[in-house]
Amino acid sequence: MSEPRGQKSLTPSSPLSPSKGLKVKALRLIGIFLLIALLYLALRDAPLIEIWAVIQRVQLWQIILILSMDFLIYMCTSARWWFIVNADNKHVKYFPLIPVRISVFGVSYFTLGPQVGGEPLQVLYLQHAHGLTYTRAASTVVMDKLIEFLANFVLLAFGLTAIVHAGILSNTGSPPLASMLGLAVLVAGP
16 A cells, blocks of 8 residues: 655654654753753853953954964864774765864863863764764774874973973982983873
8 A cells, every 4th residue: 555645654664753753852952951051050150241351352363363273273183083084984074074073172171071071972973974883983083082192192291301401390409311200101101
């Protein structure tokens, strides 16, 4: 028996069955509620009047410079992740990854750690948009984070080396070479 023209079947095997549609709507509603709650928690103690006064003093060229630097950072971090993903799956395009990375940064602002928090979004994106398995998607995110942490440790090591050579930590009178032992231990971690 055929269905009338223009009507969809609402059988349980249909991708838009009523129960699945209700679940999607419920998840969206919960997501919107969580977003509003997180925004409230983030902004409840912020001095909004003082922030607005500072923003009004910013000139147009400064805004353009800041936004350009932000865009460059997003492009570079997205490129790093894309190189890792592209090594395994050549069908993943670069430019769709940029909004995902921006979303990851946005979620990370609300989490407890400043470096992590939004990575599950990356995994979910690769799973749903490109059909990668959980293991492959998660491994690309972990590899990306390891490279980021390694870069942070290298910069930390350079900074500590500069501090030691400047004599800031030499209260004991020990030579800089002896002070480098702590630095060597720190850099050996990664």
